[in-house]
Amino acid sequence: MTWHGSFKHAGLVVGLLLAGNVVAGDKGLLDAVRAGQVEKVRSALAEGADVNARGLDGSSALLLATQDNQVDIARTLIEAGADVNRKNLIFDSPYLLAGASGHNEILAMTLSHGADLKSTNRYGGTALIPACEHGYVETVKLLIEAGVDVNHVNRLGWTCLMEAIVLADGGPEHQQIVAQLIAAGADLNIPDPSGVSPLQQAERRGQTAIARQLREAGAQ
Numbered sequence: 001m002t003w004h005g006s007f008k009h010a011g012l013v014v015g016l017l018l019a020g021n022v023v024a025g026d027k028g029l030l031d032a033v034r035a036g037q038v039e040k041v042r043s044a045l046a047e048g049a050d051v052n053a054r055g056l057d058g059s060s061a062l063l064l065a066t067q068d069n070q071v072d073i074a075r076t077l078i079e080a081g082a083d084v085n086r087k088n089l090i091f092d093s094p095y096l097l098a099g100a101s102g103h104n105e106i107l108a109m110t111l112s113h114g115a116d117l118k119s120t121n122r123y124g125g126t127a128l129i130p131a132c133e134h135g136y137v138e139t140v141k142l143l144i145e146a147g148v149d150v151n152h153v154n155r156l157g158w159t160c161l162m163e164a165i166v167l168a169d170g171g172p173e174h175q176q177i178v179a180q181l182i183a184a185g186a187d188l189n190i191p192d193p194s195g196v197s198p199l200q201q202a203e204r205r206g207q208t209a210i211a212r213q214l215r216e217a218g219a220q
Helices: 003-019 024-035 038-046 061-067 071-079 094-101 104-111 128-134 137-146 160-166 172-183 198-204 208-216
Strands: none
Touching: 024 038, 024 061, 038 071, 061 071, 061 094, 071 104, 094 104, 094 128, 104 137, 128 137, 128 160, 128 172, 137 172, 160 172, 160 198, 172 208, 198 208
């Protein structure tokens, strides 16, 4: 069996185990979250539902709330003790997903309730890397201020700076993000696996404003 096949098999086994352990009260909680019904969420918790109950894909109630940016429900769950770092079968956690999705209110709550800043997604990236890619300026600010490593390299061999260039268009949001990374002391010369630097990538893509930012900050 290949690694990929083993991963899928393991996921199926875990999913079946979870399916056999979702009790009625916990299912009611998960259903209430999916429906966006905060009062039913509170009722389910008051009746003893497990705040960290998970569905078939391993997603907790808090992760479901994060997916849909259900801020009030997320707050209710976090205040009830929900684990902000609990991952599903594809390695999303409420904290990581909030960062990757730009759901800043929920992200701020996870950061103040024990978010693991070193945790990584299925691509080996921190929450900061997809936030930089997607141009979420305020999200990037929150994560940098929280202390997420600006020089972390994911399994593709890219830093958040590299993703902000290679997977973006060089527009105003990404220029602001590059400025934030420079101010945070990011290493501007970490190359991609082919040895191409962020400055070279920006120049190749015609991202003149970002290339200028990098040169003025001493990038090579």
